[in-house]
Amino acid sequence: MTEIDRLVARLRRYQGPVLTFMEVCGTHTMAIARQGLKQLLPDTIRLVSGPGCPVCVTPVGYVDHALALAAREEVLLTTFGDLMRVPGSRPGSAPAPSLQQASAQGARVQVVYSPLNALQLAREHPESEVVFLGVGFETTTPTIAAAVLQAEAEGLANFSVLSAHKTIPEAMVLLSGAEDLGLAGYLCPGHVSVILGTGPYEPLAAVHGMACAVGGFEAAEVLRALVALVDQVEQGTPRVDNLYPGAVRPEGNPRARALVERVFEPADAAWRGIGVIPHSGLAFRKKYAAFDAALRFPVSLPAPVEPKGCRCGEVLRGVLDPVACPLFGRVCTPENPVGACMVSSEGSCAARYHYTLEA
Ligand code: SF4
The missing domain is CATH 3.40.50.11740 (HypD, alpha/beta domain 2)
Incomplete structure (x- = not known):
């Protein structure tokens, strides 16, 4: 039995109410789709893609x-x-x-x-x-x-x-309270955590009750993180587990953060499909x-108009599977994208297209 077999068997032993976990990293979205990991999960564990693609x-x-x-x-x-x-x-x-x-x-x-x-x-x-x-x-x-x-x-x-x-933790906090998502926890981003460390996720666990696990991108690394999430839920102890210790240190990369803090300061920002998230x-x-x-170079622009029929906003919030968008694969394809989620190499719609329709 391989490690992947053992991890999948562990996840399939989970018998409780349906658990929804979210990944918030475009590289995770692509890695999970490319390796067909969602198909290995039992019906009791859902993994949805969140706003992890910066272009999207x-x-x-x-x-x-x-x-x-x-x-x-x-x-x-x-x-x-x-x-x-x-x-x-x-x-x-x-x-x-x-x-x-x-x-x-x-x-x-x-x-x-x-x-x-x-x-x-x-x-x-x-x-x-x-x-x-x-x-x-x-x-x-x-x-x-x-x-x-x-x-x-x-x-x-x-x-x-x-x-x-x-910055991603603020979006994670916001979505942790979304009733239509009903999240139980997060597969925390691998690359972002190399810079941030694990500290910024602590309030998600301690205050918002989210199970959190930082994971890598190989199949076994993602599955290990999912097992950690299920363990946390079953034990009733949301916390932040680091399942990617080879790359992510608890303190992250303080020098990289100091560079950013020298030049930039936190500001409210508009996210497609989500709206303005403070700081x-x-x-x-x-x-x-x-x-x-x-x-x-200040410009005066008319109010922006979202592409007609595009449901990127719902896809980015994790409440709509890309294939449920009526334009998916018919009107909207990577060659003729209607929305950003089909353009970016890290977009949820592009991932579903490349690894389901083209597979
Ligand atoms: S399939 Fe295309 S139109 Fe539909 S949500 Fe995705 S990017 Fe937007």
Whole structure:
């Protein structure tokens, strides 16, 4: 009997009321779908995907803002690749624009692999305003903060960031109280926890009664974390178990967090499908306001319009299985995405599409 067989057998021995656990990490969502782990679970254990994909939770208004910046002659817009195909607002029957389309029509939009690449572009193009689209969770923000500090040290005045950064524990707290979800606990994110450590999840267990387990991405690592969650529920002792100790230290990475805290401060942030969550975003501190693209290039935009028929919001809250969206796989596919959850490589809809329809 393999370890995976033993772990699955343990989960199948669970006989109590249905338990719903949520993963809040896009890499977990893809790993779980790729390895077919949900199919191994008994009917008494549900694992739903939450708002763990940073591109997916970025509101359509941010894409509209990015498109408005891309339209400015002096701007060289830089972004991670996932954002390129996310549709912006689609008023009436007009086709939804995306950065990819803007680029095809002549806007200067460049995919980069790191904000440091954007910094290099700022050095090479002093005549341009290089704007980096800052979308990401705790794993991404330290490098963005480092890029800002480097720009400050070099006196690079033509580099700025349009910040839509988000922090995940606040969303977890909010969803822990959602009656329509009825969560029993969280498979806590692997990569984010490398930075955060386990401390930020303690209130989820102590105050909100959520079972919490940090897990890795291999099948056995995910299943070990699920077993820990079931153990906590059966024992009636919600706590934070670290089942990924090779990568996640209890204290996380204080140096990375210090970098972020130097440049950014907590701010309310809008999440697609969820709304504004207090203190779940990162805004530039006053000292670094010169690097804030939202301040440097203010735009006046009409109210954002979500893609018609797209139910990303419910998918991101974990209350709708992607296949239950009427557009899934028919109108909305990775080749012709209607919503962000089908675009991003970490999106729940893309994961279901690639590993169910294409499997
Ligand atoms: S399948 Fe497409 S339209 Fe439906 S929720 Fe997902 S991204 Fe939106």
